[in-house]
Amino acid sequence: MHIPDGFLDIKTSLITNLISAIFIFISIKKINTNLNPQRIPLMGISSTFVFTIQLLSFPVFSGTSVHLLGSVLVAVLLGPFCGFLVVSCSLILHSLFFQHGGVLTLGANILNIAVVGCFLGYLIYKIYPTNISAAFSAFLTTMIGAFLCSVELFLSNKSPIKQTLIAMSSFHIIGGIIEAVVTFLILNLIYKVKPEIKELEKI
Amino acid sequence: MKHSFFDKYSYLDTPIHRIRPEIKMIFFLIFTSFVIIFEKKHFIFYILSFVGVFLISLISKVPFNFLIKKIITILPFVFLVAICNFFSKSKNISTALYTFLNSSLVVFLLILLVETTKFYELLSVLKKFRVPKILIILLSFIYRYFFVLIDEIEKTLYSIKLRSPKKYPNKKSLANIVGMLFIKSFERAERIYYAMIIRGFSARDEHN
Incomplete structure (x- = not known):
C-alpha cells in the first residue's frame, strides 16, 4: 500500500500532499497548545515502535507479504493527533531509508495510512470504545486505505478502476484480518500488563 | 549485538x-x-x-x-x-x-x-526549510532508537527460543512480542525524559 514515486501523476500528488500537509499543520497546532513536555519522548519512542513494527512482515503466499500498519493501535493508545504525527514520521523515514513509498507520493501514503488510520479509525473506535471495536476499525481502515490507494492510481491514469479495486481489496483482506487480530491481542496484553496506559491523556 | x-x-x-x-x-x-x-x-x-x-x-x-x-x-x-x-x-x-x-x-x-x-x-536541511521542530525531533528519535528496539526484539526472541524451542514463533507469540515491545518502549520513554531534562532540554524553547 506504500505507493512508490512515479505511480501518481503531478495533480494527484499535489492534491494529496496538500491534504496531508493541512492535517499535519492542524495536529502540530493542537499538540503545541496542550503541550506536556513528558509527551515528547513518549511520542518519539512510539514513532520508533511504529517504524519497527512496519518492518515485521508476514508471508502470505509465494513472494508476497503483508505487514502491520499500527496506526489504529497508536491512535487508540496515544490519541488521534499524537498518533497521526507518530505514524507520519515513521512513513517519512520508511520512504527515505527503505524506499517503501516515494517522496512526492508521501502525501498520498500519509493520507491512506495515517489520516484514515488515526482520525477515522479513532472516530470508529470512539463510538463504542472496547478492544473489539478497535480491531474492527483496524480492519475497516485497512480496507478504506486500499480503496483510496486504487482511487489515486485511477486518478493518475495508471490503471483501470475496476480491476485495481478487485486486486487491491482481495489482497488487503488478508492484511486487514491480520491487522485486526494483532491489534486486538496487543491491546489486550497492554491493558492487562500495564493498566496505567489506559489513563494516559489522549490528544 | x-x-x-x-x-x-x-x-x-x-x-x-x-x-x-x-x-x-x-x-x-x-x-x-x-x-x-x-x-x-x-x-x-x-x-x-x-x-x-x-x-x-x-x-x-x-x-x-x-x-x-x-x-x-x-x-x-x-x-x-x-x-x-x-x-x-x-x-x-x-x-x-x-x-x-x-x-x-x-x-x-x-x-x-x-x-x-x-x-x-x-x-x-529540513530545519532550514522551516519544517516544524516536533517533526524533526521525532525523526531524530527514530534514527537513534531504532537499533535499541531491534535489540529488544532480538533479546525477546532469544529468550522465547531458550524456553520453548518447538512452538516458536507462532501468531500469538508475535502479538505478545509486539505488545511487550510497546510496554518496554513506554517505560523507556520516562527514563529518556529524565535524561533529557538533566541535559538541559526545554520543551518550550524547542517547540516555537
Whole structure:
C-alpha cells in the first residue's frame, strides 16, 4: 500500500500532499497548545515502535507479504493527533531509508495510512470504545486505505478502476484480518500488563 | 549485538559526499518532479539518466548492485499496474513499462541521496526549510532508537527460543512480542525524559 514515486501523476500528488500537509499543520497546532513536555519522548519512542513494527512482515503466499500498519493501535493508545504525527514520521523515514513509498507520493501514503488510520479509525473506535471495536476499525481502515490507494492510481491514469479495486481489496483482506487480530491481542496484553496506559491523556 | 546500519555508505568520503546537502536535495526534488510531470519520455533520456546514475554510484562508491537490490520494493506495484492494464479493454502494457522506468530512476536517485548524505545533515536541511521542530525531533528519535528496539526484539526472541524451542514463533507469540515491545518502549520513554531534562532540554524553547 506504500505507493512508490512515479505511480501518481503531478495533480494527484499535489492534491494529496496538500491534504496531508493541512492535517499535519492542524495536529502540530493542537499538540503545541496542550503541550506536556513528558509527551515528547513518549511520542518519539512510539514513532520508533511504529517504524519497527512496519518492518515485521508476514508471508502470505509465494513472494508476497503483508505487514502491520499500527496506526489504529497508536491512535487508540496515544490519541488521534499524537498518533497521526507518530505514524507520519515513521512513513517519512520508511520512504527515505527503505524506499517503501516515494517522496512526492508521501502525501498520498500519509493520507491512506495515517489520516484514515488515526482520525477515522479513532472516530470508529470512539463510538463504542472496547478492544473489539478497535480491531474492527483496524480492519475497516485497512480496507478504506486500499480503496483510496486504487482511487489515486485511477486518478493518475495508471490503471483501470475496476480491476485495481478487485486486486487491491482481495489482497488487503488478508492484511486487514491480520491487522485486526494483532491489534486486538496487543491491546489486550497492554491493558492487562500495564493498566496505567489506559489513563494516559489522549490528544 | 551487530547491526547493519541503513545508511552504511553515508560515512564515506568522496566528492559526491562532499557536495552540500541542500544542493543534492534540491536537485533530487527538481529531477523527481521533472520525471513525474513528463510521464512518457524518449528512450535516450532513460539511457542517459541510467548511465548518470551508474557514474554517480561509481564515484560515490555506493555499489551498483546495492541499488539494484532495492528495486524489489517497487516490483509488486509494477505487477499490479501491469496485470490490471492487461485485463482491461485497452491491454496496454506500455503504461506499466514507463511507470517502472520512472519509478526505478527515482528510487536509484533517492538511495544515492540518502547514502551519500549523513542523516543529521538531512535534518539540518529540513530545519532550514522551516519544517516544524516536533517533526524533526521525532525523526531524530527514530534514527537513534531504532537499533535499541531491534535489540529488544532480538533479546525477546532469544529468550522465547531458550524456553520453548518447538512452538516458536507462532501468531500469538508475535502479538505478545509486539505488545511487550510497546510496554518496554513506554517505560523507556520516562527514563529518556529524565535524561533529557538533566541535559538541559526545554520543551518550550524547542517547540516555537
